[in-house]
Amino acid sequence: LMDLVVEKGYEGITIQEIADRADLNRATFYLHFTSKEELLLAGLGQRFDELVAAMAGVENIGAPWDNVAYDLLLFCHVADHAALYKALFGARGLGLAMHQVIAYMASVLERDIRDVAPEDEQDSAKIPIAAHFFAGALFAILKWWLDNDMPIPPEEMAMLSNRLCSYGAVAVFSSWSQAADP
Secondary structure, X not given: OXXXXXXXXXXXOOHHHHHHHOOOOHHHHHHHOOOHXXXXXXXXXXXXXXXXXXXXXXXXXXXXXXXXXXXXXXXXXXXXXXXXXXHHHOOOOOHHHHHHHHHHHHHHHHHHHHHHOXXXXXXXXXXXXXXXXXXXXXXXXXXXXXXXXXXXXXXXXXXXXXXXXXXXXXXXHHHHHHHHOO
16 A cells, blocks of 8 residues: 555555555455555554654653654654655645644654653643644654655754754744844
8 A cells, every 4th residue: 555655646546456456355455454544544553653663762861852863763764755755745645644643643752751741740631732732843844844855864854853842943043033133
């Protein structure tokens, strides 16, 4: 399915094409999946699980937004699978994929935020709100990066993303306005 998405976009793919590519019949496909959407979500979940497993190998230095290594792994992962992500996130892409990516990123971030949150904040609505904020911001940055053919190397994007998540856009770009002040 992922190869077909890159070749022709998600919307135009049929179950028969997926079955043909996998060298099986439609009935076998339906033994494992009820729809191409279910297959897509399973495939994306597998890619995300691989990324999270790689992130688990990064030395934990506290809050996830303080560790640029997480951002670098994310940008390298997207760069390695750029054709797929461009097809899914592009103008003719699929909202389902966008929601899956944001929800998955938010769930990982929420877990990591809970690891550093004080005990009295564990039930706070602030944690899932912050996780979704970071996930949505990361998704927006990744989409811009892909839409513009990755003009900035993953290492630089990781640093920028990390600084934006850690300090916010106002703090990151405040030096611009200070430099312009007389």
